[in-house]
Structures are given as C-alpha cells and as structure tokens.
Amino acid sequence: MNEDRESQCSAAVAEALQVIESKWAFQVISQLYYGSQRFNQLRRSVGEISVKSLTDVLRHLERMQVVHRHVFPTIPVSVEYSLTDKGKEYRKVLLQMREWGEKWTALT
Amino acid sequence: MNEDRESQCSAAVAEALQVIESKWAFQVISQLYYGSQRFNQLRRSVGEISVKSLTDVLRHLERMQVVHRHVFPTIPVSVEYSLTDKGKEYRKVLLQMREWGEKWTALT
C-alpha cells in the first residue's frame, strides 16, 4: 500500500498551506518580493494590519524559514525583513494560483 | 503604471487562496479526487469534522464552483459531491505546493 507516499504528500502540501495560513501572509510575502522592508514600512505597505498581527505573521514566516529577519544595531534599532530562498521559490505556488485564478475568473 | 495588472493578479491569487481558506477544504478536495462521495461518507473519510463545518466548507466550495452537489430524490435522499472541472484543475496548485513542500522539508 502507498499510505506512506500518501501521508508524505499530504505533509508536503500541509507545509505549503501553513505558509499562507494567516490571512496576512500572502500580502506580506507579496510586498517582500519587491525587496526587503522594515517593520513599520511593511506595516504601511500592507495596509490595515495591527502591530500584533504583523509580528505574529512575521514570526510565523520566520519559523517556517520563509522570511529572514536582520537586525541592525543602530539607535534606535532597525530591522529588515526579506525573503529567504525558500520564500522566493514560494512564488511558484503563487504563480500557479494566479494562473488558475485568471483562467477561471475570466469566464464569470 | 501597472496597478491594474497588479490588482488583477492579486485578485486571481486571492480567488485561489479563498478555495483553501477553510482548514478543512484541502482534505475535502483531496477526498473528492478519489471520486464523488456522499455527505456522511465524506464526513467519515475526512475524519474529525463536525456536521456544521462540513456543510459550511461544502457550501463554500459549491459557491466557488469547485464542488458540484447532486441530489438524488431517493427515500431518504442521498446527495453526492464531486469536483467540477474548475475543482479538478485546482490539483495543479496542490501539486505545485507538494513539489515545494517536498523540496524544502526534505532538507530539514
């Protein structure tokens, strides 16, 4: 039986799903495709997101190794967020979504 | 400026994201790849899902035209759920997720 294969596949998809589990994740990732951004900068460009939500999603993406956090010891400190290679390659998933979305929304 | 292009792209991705917005959607869709299933049948194969949650996600997927609902006027009635063409093609997205997931979880 190929239950192992099954569950492995599910696990892989689950991992990908986790990335965008938060409703803000997609927007954050999209913004970071334009280049690294600082916290408040990101906050503004994303739009109506609370401090808590942004930190939450950033911590989440950081743990998933999709986003990298770089602290500059200036005064006051500044922190830059950028996509890791893993994060950059997630674009493929998003592009596939876009392709699907465009195909099926076109013929409403 | 290409803001239109931008927002169109976002909308397309948003559409795709909506499909799996519910945490059960992925499981339901996966099950339906095996073929159409009836309500309680689906309930059992998905696992620990409440009646409400299952009806909710099915209604949602139905409105997104990802799932088709077919009622057989037997006594008692039986209802079969299956994937539409739009739903079947969503597999591409899932496969892309799987590919990404497998690549990056392999090297933990």
Added chain:
DNA sequence: CAGGATCCAGCAAGATACTG
C-alpha cells in the same frame, strides 16, 4: 523604531437536538 504584554470583543467551530 520595533516590538512585548495585556485586555477584550467577535467570530469560528464544536456539540447537541431536531426535521423532511
């Protein structure tokens, strides 16, 4: 500036009981 801590409202989602 970049968050940590806390408080609270609102909704998601489960359990349960009932129906055509």
Added chain:
DNA sequence: CAGTATCTTGCTGGATCCTG
C-alpha cells in the same frame, strides 16, 4: 440520510499602553 437551528466556547485578532 442530509442537513438546519441553537447554544456555547476557545481562540483570533484588534486596540492600547509600555519599553529597550
């Protein structure tokens, strides 16, 4: 069988205040 209706609750996520 395939739901609907209702009640209840746990957790999400926003607002606010505070700190290194």
